[in-house]
Amino acid sequence: MIANLVQLAAEHAEEQNPLIPPGPELLVGAIAFAIVFFFFWKKLLPNINKVLEERREAIEGGIEKAEAAQTEAQSVLEQYKAQLAEARHEAARLRQEAQEQGAQLIAEMRAEGQRQREEIVAAGHAQIEADRKAAAQSLRQDVGQLATDLAGKLVGESLEDHARQSRTIDRFLDELEEKAEAAR
């Protein structure tokens, strides 16, 4: 009985207050946690943070690359558009110029043709006038000659010198011409 009580008392003595931490346990707990903490702090978390950072950069880099490509494509497109517009403008300008030049050329040629025509016509007129004058001259001489010859034959004497001096025939013919002018 007494032995039992002693044993019970011993058991109770062993059952200390659960809120009072036993010393050795504190030490083991501290060591166990310290190992975990230092491993995380010095090795594992820097490791994973580096990788997370790399991943973030890779993702952002990819986005940046895509954005850069898009920007470049946009600028190239605009460049092409600008070039196309310029080319169209240039073509229109060239066409306009060609038209203008053509019109000018035609106008010049027309003027030239006109000029040549007028020259030719003028030359023709002059030639005709000269021919007419020559013909009239020669006709006048011939008619005078014929008339003189005829008169000489009729009168039976040579009136050549006389006729030449008096210029009767010329006067006569001038009168004829005047009459013809008046009649016209």
Added chain:
Amino acid sequence: MSDNGCGFPAPGLHSFLFKPMFTVGGFEFNKVMMLALLTTLVVITFFYLAFGKAKVIPGKLQMMGEAGYDFVRRGIVYETLGKKDGEKYVPLMVSLFFFIWIMNIWSVIPLTQFPVSSIIAYPAVLAAIVYLVWVPLTFKKHGFVGGWKNVTGYDNSLGPIKWLVSFIEFFSNLLVRPFTHAVRLFANMFAGHLMLVMFTVASWYLLNSWLIPAAGVSFVMTIGMILFELFVQAVQAYVFVLLACSYIQGALAKHH
């Protein structure tokens, strides 16, 4: 203690006492110490396998590790302290969370079946570490007088009751806080373990003749308690770390 007349081996304080497994140079080594060191081994091994050779494109284990890491880092530290102030404390908080969680989980692992954190020494060490972080931080941040004002909530606008407020705040923050911080975790795990042992032992004890249906009920309760404990273990680890963060936040805050 165990003899209460009917022979039912009710769990009690004796359930939390362990005979030394072996002795190294006068140092008595028991099961809980072994589990504490096993906790270290498990946490380090898992995270070494997950993060040791971390890759930009993660494997399954790394993904799991990252999810856990991100949960503590973003879900607790950044949420309470912000990214700028919090970054410095991420390693401490991550270590605390996983160390505590694994310590708790031994409670439901077959063969071990004992939560390390139900021995007050382990939560006490961790609470002391947190205490030694935030108290010096208060004085470093605000100076000697400012530090005391921060801790005691001293405020002239309160008038004469400021002395009373300061005294209560001093008592609650500097003296009671580390105690409640440790005991909250300890008591949850302690009670949880008692309940588990209760129903487990009862399942065996009731397993005779006409009491068999009662044994069945007790067994179902055991399963239910295991599931509930799994939840409580994670929640208590979370709460411990969340409180640690909020203490540090209080230390850094301009006005108490």
